[in-house]
Amino acid sequence: MHSIDWIIVAAYLVWIVASGLRQVKRSDKIEGYFLASRSMPWWAVGLSVMATQLSAITLVGTTGQGYEDGLRFVQFYYGLPVAMIILSVTVVPFFHRARVYTAYEYLERRFDARTRSLASLLFLISRGLSCGVIIAAPAVILSIILQWNLTLTILAIGLPTVLYTMLGGVQAVTWTDVQQMFVIVAGALAVGAALVLALPEGVGAAQALRLAGSTGRLQTFDFSFDLNQTYTFWSGMIGGLFLMLSYFGCDQSQVQRYLTARSVDEARRSLLMSAYFKIPLQVLILLLGVFVFVFYLFHQPPMLFNPVHEARVRAGNQSGQYSALEGEFAAAFAQRQQAARELAQAGGAASAQEFRAADARIEAIRARAAELVMNVSGDRTYRDVNYVFPAFVTTQLPVGLVGLMIAAIFAAAMSSIAAELSALSTATVIDFYRRHLKPQAEDRHYLFVSKLATGFWGIFACVVATFAAQLGSLIEVVNRFGSYFYGSLLGVFVLAIATRASAVGAFWGLLGGMAAVAAVANTTNISFLWYNVVGVAGVLAAGMTVSALSRR
Amino acid sequence: MNFEQQDTRDVIQPPAPRMRATYIRVLLVELIVLLALWALSRAFGG
Numbered sequence: 001m002h003s004i005d006w007i008i009v010a011a012y013l014v015w016i017v018a019s020g021l022r023q024v025k026r027s028d029k030i031e032g033y034f035l036a037s038r039s040m041p042w043w044a045v046g047l048s049v050m051a052t053q054l055s056a057i058t059l060v061g062t063t064g065q066g067y068e069d070g071l072r073f074v075q076f077y078y079g080l081p082v083a084m085i086i087l088s089v090t091v092v093p094f095f096h097r098a099r100v101y102t103a104y105e106y107l108e109r110r111f112d113a114r115t116r117s118l119a120s121l122l123f124l125i126s127r128g129l130s131c132g133v134i135i136a137a138p139a140v141i142l143s144i145i146l147q148w149n150l151t152l153t154i155l156a157i158g159l160p161t162v163l164y165t166m167l168g169g170v171q172a173v174t175w176t177d178v179q180q181m182f183v184i185v186a187g188a189l190a191v192g193a194a195l196v197l198a199l200p201e202g203v204g205a206a207q208a209l210r211l212a213g214s215t216g217r218l219q220t221f222d223f224s225f226d227l228n229q230t231y232t233f234w235s236g237m238i239g240g241l242f243l244m245l246s247y248f249g250c251d252q253s254q255v256q257r258y259l260t261a262r263s264v265d266e267a268r269r270s271l272l273m274s275a276y277f278k279i280p281l282q283v284l285i286l287l288l289g290v291f292v293f294v295f296y297l298f299h300q301p302p303m304l305f306n307p308v309h310e311a312r313v314r315a316g317n318q319s320g321q322y323s324a325l326e327g328e329f330a331a332a333f334a335q336r337q338q339a340a341r342e343l344a345q346a347g348g349a350a351s352a353q354e355f356r357a358a359d360a361r362i363e364a365i366r367a368r369a370a371e372l373v374m375n376v377s378g379d380r381t382y383r384d385v386n387y388v389f390p391a392f393v394t395t396q397l398p399v400g401l402v403g404l405m406i407a408a409i410f411a412a413a414m415s416s417i418a419a420e421l422s423a424l425s426t427a428t429v430i431d432f433y434r435r436h437l438k439p440q441a442e443d444r445h446y447l448f449v450s451k452l453a454t455g456f457w458g459i460f461a462c463v464v465a466t467f468a469a470q471l472g473s474l475i476e477v478v479n480r481f482g483s484y485f486y487g488s489l490l491g492v493f494v495l496a497i498a499t500r501a502s503a504v505g506a507f508w509g510l511l512g513g514m515a516a517v518a519a520v521a522n523t524t525n526i527s528f529l530w531y532n533v534v535g536v537a538g539v540l541a542a543g544m545t546v547s548a549l550s551r552r
Numbered sequence: 553m554n555f556e557q558q559d560t561r562d563v564i565q566p567p568a569p570r571m572r573a574t575y576i577r578v579l580l581v582e583l584i585v586l587l588a589l590w591a592l593s594r595a596f597g598g
Contacts (some may be wrong), residue, residue, distance in 0.1 A: 071593075072590070072591070078582075078586070081578050081579065081582040082579075082582075084578070085575045085578060085579070088567075088571070088575070089565075089567055089571075089575075093565070206596075209592070209595075209596040210596045210597055212596070213593065213595075213596035214597050214598040218592055218593040218596050218597075219591060219593050220586075220589040220590065220592070220593055221589075221593070240579050268571070268574075272578055275578045275581075275582070276578065276581055279582065280585060283589065350598065395581065460591075
C-alpha cells in the first residue's frame with residue numbers, strides 16, 4: 001500500500017478509538033454502561049443497528065457475491081421490513097416496558113431461571129465464537145491481499161475495538177457505529193463512482209448494466225419454490241423473515257441497541273430505519289460487485305483472485321498445467337472483451353449470445369484453475385469469491401481511495417465486533433454474574449466486572465480468530481451452530497409471548513427445536529434459511545406438548 | 553406486569569392509527585423498491 005493509504009487507515013483507527021474513549025465519562029453506572037441510561041436518539045440507534053449487522057464479511061463477501069452471481073442475494077432481505085414491523089408491534093414496546101437489560105431476563109420472568117440461563121448460555125457460546133469469526137474472515141483476506149502478518153491484522157482489528165468498548169460501554173459502541181456507517185457508505189459510494197469513471201470510451205453506465213444484465217446478474221426475483229435453493233423470493237420472504245425476527249428480536253447484540261433508545265417510539269423508529277434503508281444499501285453493495293465484473297470485462301483480471309493459492313499452484317507439480325491455462329485464459333479474455341464491446345455498442349440478441357458464450361468459456365477456465373488449487377491444497381470447498389473485491393481495491397483503485405476502502409472494511413468489522421462484545425458482557429454480568437454469583441453488590445462493583453467481562457470476551461474473540469483463520473472449517477461449524485440456535489430461540493420467545501406454555505415446556509422445547517434443526521440439517525439438503533422456520537416449529541411442537549403433559 | 557398470568561393482549565397491542573400509517577408507509581416503500589429492482593432487470597435484459 002502507498003504511504004498515503006497507510007496514513008488514512010491509521011488516522012481512521014486513531015479517530016475512532018478517540019471517539020469511543022470520549023464516551024467513558026458517560027458510562028459510570030451499569031445502566032449507562034449497558035443501556036446508555038436509555039437516552040439515545042432514534043437515528044443514532046438506527047445507524048448503530050445497521051452498522052452492527054453490516055460486518056466486514058458482508059462488505060467483502062457480498063461484493064464478491066455481486067461479482068459472481070449479481071443481485072440475486074438481495075432476496076435474502078425481502079422479509080426484513082415485515083420483520084421490523086412485527087417487532088415494532090410486539091417485542092420492542094414489551095422489552096422497553098419490562099425495563100430489562102437482556103432479552104433473556106424476560107424469559108426468567110415468564111418461565112424460570114433455567115430457561116433464561118440456557119438461552120443466554122447458547123447466546124454466549126454462539127456469539128462468542130462468531131465474534132472470533134467476524135475478526136478472522138476479513139483479517140485472513142487482508143493479510144493475504146496486502147501481505148500483512150495475520151496475527152497483527154487480527155490484533156489491529158480486535159484490540160482498538162476492545163479498548164473503546166471496554167472503557168466506553170454501549171455509548172462508545174453506538175456513537176462509533178454512527179461514524180463507521182458514514183465511513184462505509186462513503187467508501188462504497190466513492191468506489192462506485194470510481195468504477196463508473198473507469199468504464200472505457202463508448203461504454204456508459206447503461207451499457208454496463210446491459211452487459212451485466214445479459215448474464216443474468218440483474219435478476220432480483222426467483223419465484224421457484226425450491227427448498228434447496230438459498231436465494232429465492234420465498235426463502236427471503238419466509239425464511240429470511242424468521243431469521244430477521246430471531247436476529248433483531250432475540251439476539252442480545254441487536255436487542256441491546258434499541259433498549260438504549262429514549263422511548264418506545266424512538267426504539268421503533270430506529271428499527272424502521274433498517275426497514276427503509278437495508279435493501280437499498282444491500283443493492284448498492286451488490287452493484288459494486290456487478291460493476292467490478294463489468295470492469296474486468298475490459299481489464300484482464302487475475303485468473304484466481306487469491307494470490308497465496310496461486311503461488312502454491314505455481315510452486316507445485318501442476319505449475320505447467322496452470323501456465324497453459326493462463327494462456328487459454330488470456331485468449332478467452334480477449335474474445336470476451338471483444339464480444340462485450342460489440343454488445344455494448346450494437347446490442348442485439350446475437351451479440352448477447354456471443355458475449356454469454358465468451359463469458360462461459362472464461363468461467364470454465366477459472367473452474368479448471370480452481371480444480372488445480374483443490375488438488376494442491378486438498379480443500380474441496382475452495383472458492384475465491386471473497387478475494388475479488390479486496391484484490392480489485394488494492395490493485396485498481398487510485399491512492400487514497402484504497403486507504404478509504406480498507407478503512408471501511410475495518411469500520412464494518414469493528415462496528416459489528418463492538419456491539420457483540422457489549423452484548424456478551426451484558427449477558428455475562430446480568431444473566432450469570434449478578435443473577436447467580438453476586439446478586440447484592442454495588443453498582444460500582446458490577447461496572448468493574450462488566451469492563452473485565454468485555455475485555456475477556458475481546459481477548460477470547462481474538463484467540464478464536466487466530467484458530468479460525470487456520471481452520472477454515474471452524475467458520476462453517478460456528479455458522480452451523482448459530483443456525484441451529486436462532487430459530488429455536490425465536491420459538492422460545494413465541495412460546496413466551498403468544499402461548500401459555502409452562503417453564504418445563506419452554507426448556508425442553510428449546511432443546512427439541514435445536515434437535516429438529518440438527519435432524520433436518522443432517523438428513524436433507526434444505527437451504528439454511530429454512531432452519532429458522534424448522535426451529536420455531538420444533539420449539540412450538542415440543543414446548544406445547546411438554547407443557548400439556550406437565551400439567552396432567 | 554404479571555408475566556406468569558400474562559395474556560397475549562398485554563404484549564401485542566393493536567398499533568395506534570399513527571403507527572399503522574407508518575407501517576403501511578414502510579410496506580409501500582418496500583413495494584416501490586422491489587418494483588424498481590424488477591424494472592431494472594426488465595430494462596437491462598437478463
